[in-house]
Amino acid sequence: MDDASYVTLRETAREIRCHTLESIGRLGVGHIGGSLSIVEVLALLYFRHMDVDPAEPRRRVRDQLVLSKGHAGPALYSTLALRGFFPLSWLVTLNEGGTRLPSHCDRRLTPGIDMSTGSLGQGISAAVGMALGNRLDGIDRRVYVIVGDGECNEGQVWEAAQAAAHFRLNRLIGFTDCNKMQIDGYTKDIMGTEDLAAKWRAFGWTTRRVDGHDLSAVDAAIAAAREASSADEGPPSMIVLDTVKGKGADFAEGNLANHNMVFDLATARAAIARLRAEAARA
Numbered sequence: 001m002d003d004a005s006y007v008t009l010r011e012t013a014r015e016i017r018c019h020t021l022e023s024i025g026r027l028g029v030g031h032i033g034g035s036l037s038i039v040e041v042l043a044l045l046y047f048r049h050m051d052v053d054p055a056e057p058r059r060r061v062r063d064q065l066v067l068s069k070g071h072a073g074p075a076l077y078s079t080l081a082l083r084g085f086f087p088l089s090w091l092v093t094l095n096e097g098g099t100r101l102p103s104h105c106d107r108r109l110t111p112g113i114d115m116s117t118g119s120l121g122q123g124i125s126a127a128v129g130m131a132l133g134n135r136l137d138g139i140d141r142r143v144y145v146i147v148g149d150g151e152c153n154e155g156q157v158w159e160a161a162q163a164a165a166h167f168r169l170n171r172l173i174g175f176t177d178c179n180k181m182q183i184d185g186y187t188k189d190i191m192g193t194e195d196l197a198a199k200w201r202a203f204g205w206t207t208r209r210v211d212g213h214d215l216s217a218v219d220a221a222i223a224a225a226r227e228a229s230s231a232d233e234g235p236p237s238m239i240v241l242d243t244v245k246g247k248g249a250d251f252a253e254g255n256l257a258n259h260n261m262v263f264d265l266a267t268a269r270a271a272i273a274r275l276r277a278e279a280a281r282a
Contacts, residue, residue, distance in 0.1 A: 005048075009215050012082065013043040014279055017248045018272045019078035023091040023101075025268025030095070030103065033258030035075035037179040037243040038146060040213050041222075042079040045144060049222050054084035057111045063141050064114040064130060068123025068157075069148035069177060070104040071260075077101050077110065085112035121154030123147070124174070128164045131172040131236075142229060146175045150182025153191045158203065165204025170234035173225045176200070177212065179245035183259045200238040212241025248275055 016039045024030035046052065050063040067076050074094060081088045086100070093099040100109045104118030115130070117123040127145035134141060147157060164172055176196055184190050193199070201207040206228060210217040218241065225237035245259075246252030249271045252261060 006215055009043050009047060011279070012047050013039050013215070014248075014275055015082060016043060016075060016078045018275060019081065019088070019091055020074045021249060021268040021272055022265075023078065023094040024074055025263060025265040026092055027094050027096070028264060029260065029262045030074055031071040031259065032074075032249060032252050032261050032263070033181065033245040033255075034069060034148060034177065034179065035072045036247045036249055036252070037212070037245050038069075038072055038175075038177050038241075039075055039247065040215055040218055041146065041175055041177075041241060042075060044215065044219055044222060046079050046083045048219065049226065050144070051141060052083075052112070054080075054112070057085055060137075061139055061141060064127075064143050066115040066123045066127040066130065066143065066145040067105050067113075067117055068127070068145055069120065069151050070117030070123060072146075072148075072177075073101070073103060073105045076105065076113070080110070080112040083112070086110070120148070120151040121156035121160075124157055125160040125163075127172060127174075128160045128167075128169065131164070131169040132167055134171060135167075135169070140171070142171045142173055142226070144173050144175070146177060148182070149176055149178040149180065149187050149193050149196060150190070152176065152193045152196065152199075153182075153187075161200065161203040161205065164236045168233050169236045170229045170231060172236040173222070173229060174200075174205070174236065174238040176238060176240045177243055178240050179243045181245045181256060181259070185256060197238075197240045200240070204235050205238040206235050207238050207240065209240040209242065212243035213247060250274060 095103045107113045131143040197209045252258040
């Protein structure tokens, strides 16, 4: 991909961050930390790699994404709105009464959401089933799934990992958002998960580890996983993303309270202004 394309993707990632900050700031509380840590991979998937059509979000033959860490829904909503699945104006209704954008992803309510998630560990199991279902139906498309490093405390994650390797679901491509934090503190203090790349590899997945905020590195890892998935059969792929929880929001970055954080619209807009000013200077 040329430099101009990365410039456009960086702009897209910034806008995802800004809209996510705005929507949660309007509400006054939300899962800002884990939303902002996955922005780059969402930008790459929806604006470069995934075969999706906003005009036909339920088209059977399409790529699908399961956001297993469903509390990061606000970032996915911003991505889907920018991609044209629904109007940007919906973002101001996040988690309000009657909204189509609940705090956690719900496929019944939101165009472009492929699986309802929120109970950690269950989303990756659903993704395994979706990938297996595609194989049985003869549908040659990919299923992507994003799990959190704290979510990897759940035993169900590893049951799903084992099943995916057993069935050699090479059209399944996963990402672990390794931001080193979870709701109660640092993952290393709550229930250590490292070395995650070695763990996924031990469970039979082809594994790569990259800086999750480096667009070119994540892009290359996705391209390699997609190439491997084009074979007739093989193991699933996992890309471990080293990220910063709350990335891009100076009041939230590295703050252990950022899992579900209280902040107002003024704070959000000040952070947005700083993001755009930094981009203008670059």
